[in-house]
Amino acid sequence: xxxxxxxxxxxxHEYLAxxxxxxxxxxxxxxxxxxLLLPTPIIRVLYRLSRNAFNSLSSPYSRRARNRKxxxxxxxxxxxxxxxxxxxxxxxxxxxxxxxxxxxLLGVHRLAWRRGEEDQRVxxxxxxxxxxxxxxxxxxxxxxxxxxxxxEKERCLPFMLVDQGYDxxxxxxxxxxxxxxxxxxxxxEIPFWNFSMDQFAFxxxxxxxxxxxxxxxxxxxxxxxxxxxxxxxxxxxxxxxTLNEKVDVFVxxxxxxxxxxxxxxxxxxxxxxNPEVLYLAFGRRAILGxxxxxxxLLYPGIFAWVIDKSLSFLFGWKMLNxxxxxxxxAYPHLFSFTSTKSVVHWFQIIRNGTFQMFDDEVTSPTSxxxxxxxxxxxxxxxxxxxxxxxxxxxxxxSLVDIKIMLKELPKHTVAKCVPKxxxxxxxxxxxxxxxxxPHVLEALDNFAQPGETKRQTLGWxxxxxxxxxxxxxxxxxxxxxxxxxxxxxxxxxxxxxxxFDRPSTAEEQLDESDDDDLFNDDNDxxxxxxxxxxxxxxxxxxxxxxITGVRSASHATANS
Numbered sequence: 001x002x003x004x005x006x007x008x009x010x011x012x013h014e015y016l017a018x019x020x021x022x023x024x025x026x027x028x029x030x031x032x033x034x035x036l037l038l039p040t041p042i043i044r045v046l047y048r049l050s051r052n053a054f055n056s057l058s059s060p061y062s063r064r065a066r067n068r069k070x071x072x073x074x075x076x077x078x079x080x081x082x083x084x085x086x087x088x089x090x091x092x093x094x095x096x097x098x099x100x101x102x103x104x105l106l107g108v109h110r111l112a113w114r115r116g117e118e119d120q121r122v123x124x125x126x127x128x129x130x131x132x133x134x135x136x137x138x139x140x141x142x143x144x145x146x147x148x149x150x151x152e153k154e155r156c157l158p159f160m161l162v163d164q165g166y167d168x169x170x171x172x173x174x175x176x177x178x179x180x181x182x183x184x185x186x187x188x189e190i191p192f193w194n195f196s197m198d199q200f201a202f203x204x205x206x207x208x209x210x211x212x213x214x215x216x217x218x219x220x221x222x223x224x225x226x227x228x229x230x231x232x233x234x235x236x237x238x239x240x241x242t243l244n245e246k247v248d249v250f251v252x253x254x255x256x257x258x259x260x261x262x263x264x265x266x267x268x269x270x271x272x273x274n275p276e277v278l279y280l281a282f283g284r285r286a287i288l289g290x291x292x293x294x295x296x297l298l299y300p301g302i303f304a305w306v307i308d309k310s311l312s313f314l315f316g317w318k319m320l321n322x323x324x325x326x327x328x329x330a331y332p333h334l335f336s337f338t339s340t341k342s343v344v345h346w347f348q349i350i351r352n353g354t355f356q357m358f359d360d361e362v363t364s365p366t367s368x369x370x371x372x373x374x375x376x377x378x379x380x381x382x383x384x385x386x387x388x389x390x391x392x393x394x395x396x397x398s399l400v401d402i403k404i405m406l407k408e409l410p411k412h413t414v415a416k417c418v419p420k421x422x423x424x425x426x427x428x429x430x431x432x433x434x435x436x437x438p439h440v441l442e443a444l445d446n447f448a449q450p451g452e453t454k455r456q457t458l459g460w461x462x463x464x465x466x467x468x469x470x471x472x473x474x475x476x477x478x479x480x481x482x483x484x485x486x487x488x489x490x491x492x493x494x495x496x497x498x499x500f501d502r503p504s505t506a507e508e509q510l511d512e513s514d515d516d517d518l519f520n521d522d523n524d525x526x527x528x529x530x531x532x533x534x535x536x537x538x539x540x541x542x543x544x545x546x547i548t549g550v551r552s553a554s555h556a557t558a559n560s
Contacts, residue, residue, distance in 0.1 A: 035293075047299060050299050051301075051302075072151050073325040073329035075088055076151060076329035077330075077333075078332075081145070082095075086111065089153050089159060090115045091111055091113070091159060094111075095107065095110075098171075099183075100204060102184075102203050105179065105181040106204060106208060108171050109170045111169075123216035125217060132165075132218075132221075134223075135223050136170045136225070136226075137232065137233070138173070139227030140338065141335055142176070142228075143176045143178055144178065146330070146334065155430075155432050157437065161444075166448075167216060171205070171208045175187075188285075193285045193286060193339040195339050196342045198358050201232055201235035201239060204232070221246065221248065222247070222250075222251070222448040223247050223249070225251070226254055230250075230255040233250055238381045248447045249389075249390065249446070250389045253427070254392075254393060255391045258353055258401070258405070258408075259399040260398070260401045275344045275348070278347065282340045282343075284341070286338065287338060291335045303331065317396075317424070318422070321421060321422065321430060323430045348377075355379060355408060356377045356380065357380065359377045382409055383410055384410075388443070389410070389414070390414045390439065391406075392426065392440070393417060395417050396419070396421060398422075402415055418436065
């Protein structure tokens with residue numbers, strides 16, 4: 001079938017899919033507007049009706065299974081911010097602000113103390129405890145909360161690293177929940193959102209790394225990224241040669257560079273169309289800004305079901321490796337704001353099959369591809385990266401083409417596959433501590449090192465000390481003696497099984513008790529909804545609760 005010579009020369013069926021996508025966007029705007037105009041009592045009634053209808057479709061067995069875990073998932077789902085999530089498990093988190101060279105203020109979190117070590121000085125000069133530094137960075141439309149919204153402490157990578165004696169830092173991209181501040185523009189202004197992955201690579205990542213190293217007085221750190229957090233590291237290490245000397249090792253979880261495509265025909269048509277089409281549909285500020293409103297309005301089980309169906313529609317993921325109660329706990333923390341331009345950038349990368357910088361030349365809906373003969377968008381020179389790289393990816397992840405990725409990376413790159421995993425499983429799967437963490441520890445054990453010269457000069461106390469070999473000396477988490485890596489005792493080799501069986505259907509998996517409702521029948525207080533796309537959260541405050549294995553965060557501060 002011949003392509004239609006309009007909007008990026010789409011084929012006819014792609015053009016029809018594009019029209020359908022616009023109709024869906026218009027429908028969402030209409031429904032959202034009507035919902036915001038409804039009185040709160042009517043919204044409460046509709047909420048209860050949807051709750052009852054959803055629960056009536058679930059089996060009694062599934063309901064009982066869900067109720068056994070609601071005491072764990074509900075406080076995590078309702079936690080307002082990163083520090084409150086950490087306090088649930090008894091960890092103290094610091095909050096820092098990084099100013100980029102172009103004037104954005106980025107929120108950064110630090111976990112440097114095991115429980116009970118809060119009075120110790122860590123990486124702060126003479127007389128302090130020296131710890132190796134690890135920097136974690138989130139994916140697209142996320143924030144640092146995705147690393148710690150875990151229902152079991154042993155499956156939380158930052159907590160595991162802290163307990164192993166690392167100084168753990170977690171970054172945030174400009175525009176998200178913790179970084180909606182600029183010295184030049186406010187988040188209601190279009191220029192504030194005029195950024196893509198280019199700005200993440202030229203400013204956010206290197207400026208954050210430099211701030212962390214300056215604060216800890218360490219010469220280098222280890223970088224762990226997830227999804228787009230890996231792409232940002234690929235990009236920034238490729239264009240900043242000296243930054244490679246400051247990163248001991250780069251661990252890429254669910255690495256993203258040039259995804260092969262999307263499962264949805266509608267979204268695929270947007271990928272192939274001109275960027276102006278996406279700007280027309282979503283504007284030039286934050287993309288999908290109404291998500292937080294729907295999260296606040298929808299019954300938790302329904303919201304999790306919608307997320308599952310959306311991920312299946314977009315990427316073909318089945319989401320079977322993540323426990324139902326983990327979804328209910330983590331999905332409320334999954335979304336955070338980013339610019340429409342950053343999504344347009346990814347669409348350009350997918351359309352061209354090249355890990356490139358943002359293409360500013362494509363502006364006209366009637367532009368033709370023949371211009372590529374005279375104009376070439378700069379690629380990120382990823383083969384120039386000198387930092388040791390370990391890729392940990394899922395064999396069922398539709399966003400990873402490992403063969404193409406390895407061709408664009410230096411020869412010293414090592415890849416580890418978890419066959420059954422999809423994209424988000426690298427964060428939240430039920431057995432992530434057994435299938436992913438050993439690879440992470442392997443890379444850190446081989447390459448992360450404290451500053452030998454600085455320690456000798458300042459007389460610091462060494463918390464961890466190990467040599468750095470020149471290459472990865474193991475292809476498995478099990479060493480030559482047959483033992484597990486540091487931090488894995490024999491008791492932890494097989495973690496206690498979850499105390500419920502996996503339900504048979506998605507609806508049954510996501511069933512939940514009425515006690516977790518946002519609009520509880522006994523709650524007579526009015527609920528205020530924030531229609532602004534720039535509001536951080538519309539969730540109600542976390543109540544003081546006591547649950548097994550999780551400590552209540554009674555003094556956490558809600559987001560403004």
